[in-house]
Amino acid sequence: MHSQFYLTGRLADTPEPGTTKKGKLWIKLLLETELVRSDGRGGVQVEAVTLPVSFFSREAETVKNLQRGEELNLGCHLYGTKFETDGGTVKNGVQIIADAVFTAASRKPT
Numbered sequence: 001m002h003s004q005f006y007l008t009g010r011l012a013d014t015p016e017p018g019t020t021k022k023g024k025l026w027i028k029l030l031l032e033t034e035l036v037r038s039d040g041r042g043g044v045q046v047e048a049v050t051l052p053v054s055f056f057s058r059e060a061e062t063v064k065n066l067q068r069g070e071e072l073n074l075g076c077h078l079y080g081t082k083f084e085t086d087g088g089t090v091k092n093g094v095q096i097i098a099d100a101v102f103t104a105a106s107r108k109p110t
Contacts, residue, residue, distance in 0.1 A: 007074045009033030027055040062101045075100030
């Protein structure tokens with residue numbers, strides 16, 4: 001099985017830097033993209049979508065200085081998250097993690 005997927009869009013805001021538990025660079029950004037789906041009548045419906053994406057290591061270095069509006073093409077994977085609330089309920093979630101970054105300035109993968 002393979003879970004790699006690709007996203008294309010524009011940076012919705014400036015990248016938000018952080019660090020991992022090991023002190024490595026971690027960048028979170030919002031990617032503006034479009035959801036295109038069937039409208040059920042033979043046409044398509046287009047909806048604007050803003051997605052949070054996380055970048056680590058080399059990919060984080062690539063996007064850390066980008067500005068709002070810059071175009072990105074990303075190779076990504078999904079990462080499942082799980083935590084237990086104080087009440088004992090288990091909650092599951094998902095994160096989008098970038099594995100490859102292609103910017104308008106350089107179409108070479110990082």
